[in-house]
Amino acid sequence: MEHETTDFGFTDVPLADKARRVREVFDSVAPRYDVMNDLMSLxxxxxxxxxxxxxxxxxxxxxxxxLAGGTGDLTRLLAPRVGPQGRLLLADINGAMLARGRDRLLDAGIAGNVDYVQLDAERLPLASQSLDAVIIGFGLRNVTDKQAALGEMHRVLKPGGRVLVLEFSQPVLAPLKPLYDAYSFQVLPRLGRLIAGDADSYRYLAESIRRHPDQDTLLGMLHLAGFGRCQYFNLTGGIVAVHRGYRL
Incomplete structure (x- = not known):
């Protein structure tokens, strides 16, 4: 195990080292994360x-x-849908991101049906078959063992429960690819330096997208984790994809 490596952007690092490096990235970007999201994605x-x-x-x-809910955008949209009788668990491995998410949700008046927990997606401290749904937005690519995380999502879902993975993916329109690469590797690090004072973290985030499994590979990983009725939807020409599956 000590000699195994995994990807950290375009760099291969010791398996045990990735989580620390990812934590440092998000510790750095947390204060300006939401502003940068708007700028990066227009x-x-x-x-x-x-x-x-x-x-x-x-x-x-x-x-x-x-899961990997960060600053709480998805929880904010989901809270009124589950209502006061429902329960949302906003979870992230990074304490700085989770604290920002809690503050933003409280500022928006969302409280009472949301709990917060710092956890590792590969080892969820939750009972089996205890949840109706799991959603992970722009977080799976930062997980060291993605297959283990998908297996954990399957474990905690009730029969009939659904998983949804929102993540950057691979453009399916050929003309988009060179434009996307130029934007990712030239513009994003410059924005990171100007707005967040951190070009390296945003360079990593761009690189991590390229190392993330493409649409069909991730679909196969969902099947391998035990999910059924799996499908995906390409958004913005495949720059982003949404995968959905069910625990049967």
């Missing part, structure tokens, strides 16, 4: 997240895990 991240929330079709009284 506001489109809000559209992508609304689409994901529609697909998960939350109902009043449900228990839903917002």
């Amino acid at each position: 506001g489109l991240h809000r559209v992508w997240k609304r689409f994901a929330v529609e697909l998960i079709a939350a109902r009043p009284g449900e228990r839903i895990l917002d």
Whole structure:
């Protein structure tokens, strides 16, 4: 194990070292994360997240895990849908991101049906078959063992429960690819330096997208984790994809 490596952007690092490096990235970007999201996506991240929330079709009284939920955008959209009888668990491995998410949700008047927990997606401290849905937005690519995390999502879902993965993916329109690469590797690090004072973290975030499994590979990983009725939806020409599956 000590000699095994995994990806950290375009760099291979010791398996045990990735979580620390990812934590340092998000410790750095947390204060300006939401501003940078709007700038990086030209506001489109809000559209992508609304689409994901529609697909998960939350109902009043449900228990839903917002995994790697960061600053709480998805929880904010889901809270009125599960209502006061439902329960949302906003979870993230990074304490700085989780604290920012709690503050933003409280400022928006969202309280009473949201709990917060710092945890590792590969080892969820939750009972088996205890949740109606799990959603993870722009977080799976930062997990060291993605297959283990998907297995944990399957374990905690009730039969009939659904998982939804919103993540950057691979453009399916050929003309988009060179433009996307130029934007990712030239513009984003410059924005990171100017707005967040951190070019390296945003360079990593761009690189991590390229190392993330493409649409069909991730679909196969969902099947391998035990999910059924799996499908994906390409958004913005495949720059983002939403995968959905069910625990049968």
